[in-house]
Amino acid sequence: xxxxxxxxxxxxxxxxxxxxxxxxxxxxxxxxxxxxxxxxxxxxxxxxxxxxxxxxxxxxxxxxxxxxxxxxxxxxxxxxxxxxxxxxxxxxxxxxxxxxxxxxxxxxxxxxxxxxxxxxxxxxxxxxxxxxxxxxxxxxxxxxxxxxxxxxxxxxxxxxxxxxxxxxxxxxxxxxxxxxxxxxxxxxxxxxxxxxxxxxxxxxxxxxxxxxxxxxxxxxxxxxxxxxxxxxxxxxxxxxxxxxxxxxxxxxxxxxxxxxxxxxxxxxxxxxxxxxxxxxxxxxxxxxxxxxxxxxxxxxxxxxxxxxxxxxxxxxxxxxxxxxxxxxxxxxxxxxxxxxxxxxxxxxxxxxxxxxxxxx
Amino acid sequence: xxxxxxxxxxxxxxxxxxxxxxxxxxxxxxxxxxxxxxxxxxxxxxxxxxxxxxxxxxxxxxxxxxxxxxxxxxxxxxxxxxxxxxxxxxxxxxxxxxxxxxxxxxxxxxxxxxxxxxxxxxxxxxxxxxxxxxxxxxxxxxxxxxxxxxxxxxxxxxxxxxxxxxxxxxxxxxxxxxxxxxxxxxxxxxxxxxxxxxxxxxxxxxxxxxxxxxxxxxxxxxxxxxxxxxxxxxxxxxxxxxxxxxxxxxxxxxxxxxxxxxxxxxxxxxxxxxxxxxxxxxxxxxxxxxxxxxxxxxxxxxxxxxxxxx
Numbered sequence: 001x002x003x004x005x006x007x008x009x010x011x012x013x014x015x016x017x018x019x020x021x022x023x024x025x026x027x028x029x030x031x032x033x034x035x036x037x038x039x040x041x042x043x044x045x046x047x048x049x050x051x052x053x054x055x056x057x058x059x060x061x062x063x064x065x066x067x068x069x070x071x072x073x074x075x076x077x078x079x080x081x082x083x084x085x086x087x088x089x090x091x092x093x094x095x096x097x098x099x100x101x102x103x104x105x106x107x108x109x110x111x112x113x114x115x116x117x118x119x120x121x122x123x124x125x126x127x128x129x130x131x132x133x134x135x136x137x138x139x140x141x142x143x144x145x146x147x148x149x150x151x152x153x154x155x156x157x158x159x160x161x162x163x164x165x166x167x168x169x170x171x172x173x174x175x176x177x178x179x180x181x182x183x184x185x186x187x188x189x190x191x192x193x194x195x196x197x198x199x200x201x202x203x204x205x206x207x208x209x210x211x212x213x214x215x216x217x218x219x220x221x222x223x224x225x226x227x228x229x230x231x232x233x234x235x236x237x238x239x240x241x242x243x244x245x246x247x248x249x250x251x252x253x254x255x256x257x258x259x260x261x262x263x264x265x266x267x268x269x270x271x272x273x274x275x276x277x278x279x280x281x282x283x284x285x286x287x288x289x290x291x292x293x294x295x296x297x298x299x300x301x302x303x304x305x306x307x308x309x310x311x312x313x314x315x316x317x318x319x320x321x322x323x324x325x326x327x328x329x330x331x332x333x334x335x336x337x338x339x340x341x342x343x344x345x346x347x348x349x350x351x352x353x354x355x356x357x358x359x360x
Numbered sequence: 361x362x363x364x365x366x367x368x369x370x371x372x373x374x375x376x377x378x379x380x381x382x383x384x385x386x387x388x389x390x391x392x393x394x395x396x397x398x399x400x401x402x403x404x405x406x407x408x409x410x411x412x413x414x415x416x417x418x419x420x421x422x423x424x425x426x427x428x429x430x431x432x433x434x435x436x437x438x439x440x441x442x443x444x445x446x447x448x449x450x451x452x453x454x455x456x457x458x459x460x461x462x463x464x465x466x467x468x469x470x471x472x473x474x475x476x477x478x479x480x481x482x483x484x485x486x487x488x489x490x491x492x493x494x495x496x497x498x499x500x501x502x503x504x505x506x507x508x509x510x511x512x513x514x515x516x517x518x519x520x521x522x523x524x525x526x527x528x529x530x531x532x533x534x535x536x537x538x539x540x541x542x543x544x545x546x547x548x549x550x551x552x553x554x555x556x557x558x559x560x561x562x563x564x565x566x567x568x569x570x571x572x573x574x575x576x577x578x579x580x581x582x583x584x585x586x587x588x589x590x591x592x593x594x595x596x597x598x599x600x601x602x603x604x605x606x607x608x609x610x611x612x613x614x615x616x617x618x619x620x621x622x623x624x625x626x627x628x629x630x631x632x633x634x635x636x637x638x639x640x641x642x643x644x645x646x647x648x649x650x651x652x653x654x655x656x657x658x659x660x661x662x663x664x665x666x667x668x669x670x
Binding site: 073079080082086090151 | 563564566567569573574577581582586
């Protein structure tokens with residue numbers, strides 16, 4: 001299947017600053033795609049180029065097989081939900097949602113019907129006559145979504161769609177957006193700096209940094225198999241140590257001074273002697289009072305303990321002085337059964353398969 | 361004595377300083393606006409007399425004469441002067457909107473450094489005496505000026521020879537009055553409009569563009585309706601002083617068709633009819649207060665909108 005959006009070696013310069021640097025990306029029809037990165041990484045510029053507000057300095061963008069170079073924003077089959085929502089303050093909710101249909105060649109009755117259906121979709125039917133300033137933040141967000149969907153675009157762009165909402169509302173809205181996307185079958189491209197938002201919403205994530213895409217893949221892939229220390233550090237929490245590959249047999253062994261010993265990792269062939277980084281997710285590390293029989297295990301002392309209810313975060317100090325973050329689920333209600341307490345001597349251990357070996 | 365001063369100091373520390381700060385502008389308004397206005401209002405109900413000051417009230421209850429206001433309505437001089445003033449001011453205001461709006465919008469669409477330069481240029485004429493600039497226009501519009509001569513030549517090039525003009529009569533006409541008023545008051549239109557347009561959120565324009573509107577549709581649907589408060593503010597700043605304008609119609613206007621400022625001035629100085637001049641002034645104030653009230657009504661609504669947003 002041909003990709004629905006093809007971003008072909010696109011760069012964008014502002015003066016001497018490279019906002020987007022030689023990015024190529026294919027996005028499929030009906031996909032929920034997230035551009036994830038910190039501020040200034042170029043994700044918003046890329047989104048604005050898809051909408052047509054910026055034109056690429058180099059490279060080309062195809063949407064549905066059509067070169068977008070000469071197509072102004074008002075003729076693109078693309079609609080955008082702005083981070084600030086950008087609702088028209090002088091228009092009612094109804095007029096806002098219907099604005100995109102104003103210059104479309106459809107009858108008045110059909111327009112009214114589509115606006116009504118959109119308001120129904122976002123459960124704001126009762127608010128049709130209100131002005132934006134009379135709505136709550138969550139309601140405004142839904143008006144913005146309805147307005148962007150009313151034109152039935154082939155592609156919907158969402159710029160930090162949940163950033164202005166509080167935590168409870170975010171979770172709810174997140175699933176609402178996902179269900180709308182599934183029902184309408186529109187391709188969504190979401191820009192976000194929030195990795196949790198990207199992971200739950202998207203089918204695929206592109207992690208961006210300094211105008212470059214560092215990794216593209218499904219959330220689980222990016223999380224469990226980061227291709228660089230940047231991606232590993234950006235997504236989720238991680239322990240990372242300098243290491244060196246030692247000559248070994250079937251499995252790769254690493255010499256990790258910070259852990260004070262050798263670590264077995266089930267990694268692909270990396271030549272011995274190479275300087276690498278060992279990364280282990282906190283939830284992949286087990287904590288025990290007795291030395292475990294198997295796996296990579298190292299002794300340490302519990303330095304910090306953060307209790308979050310469903311889980312706890314331990315920081316274990318090793319002999320080398322290195323601190324290791326360990327996340328353990330509080331599966332028992334009994335306090336005494338907790339893995340460890342402050343100042344207690346413990347063993348940390350992880351499977352060879354949990355060890356991520358990063359070559360950059 | 362000591363106790364008294366203590367009480368005064370206590371009052372000052374407690375709430376006196378606030379009352380003083382609030383009181384000063386009120387005192388100013390009472391002394392320099394309300395009091396003179398009451399005097400003018402009272403004078404408008406008197407008649408002219410060979411006294412000093414040259415006014416005389418009715419000798420018996422209610423001591424007020426309505427003669428001046430009756431004359432104001434019945435004498436066509438005053439009615440025509442009012443009509444001319446309001447008409448000239450309205451045309452000047454409309455032209456200021458038509459010329460000033462694109463200029464203000466243009467200033468918001470250029471880079472920061474260009475913006476400051478252009479705003480400076482808008483204000484720059486104020487650095488030269490207003491009177492001098494009106495005299496300059498007299499020179500330009502007069503029949504012997506290079507401007508008039510070159511315009512005449514251009515018109516004559518089109519006209520058949522038998523209708524050839526010797527000059528274009530521009531001076532001493534309402535045309536000249538409106539032209540110079542537009543020139544003089546344009547900054548008062550541009551500045552409030554700029555302040556309004558500059559605050560508008562550009563993402564609203566992007567949103568409208570994104571929803572399929574062409575640039576002129578974006579202007580019509582988003583920019584124009586959101587700039588109405590700026591248009592109203594600018595229009596009042598032009599219309600109010602323009603309708604009472606004295607210097608411009610005196611210097612470049614048609615004496616046979618005077619504006620109301622000229623009438624007030626003539627009544628006071630030449631005719632020495634202070635009561636009649638006062639009546640005209642009171643009537644002018646009423647005519648101007650009405651648009652003011654419309655403005656404050658708009659302001660109040662805008663404020664309510666802004667408050668509702670937070």
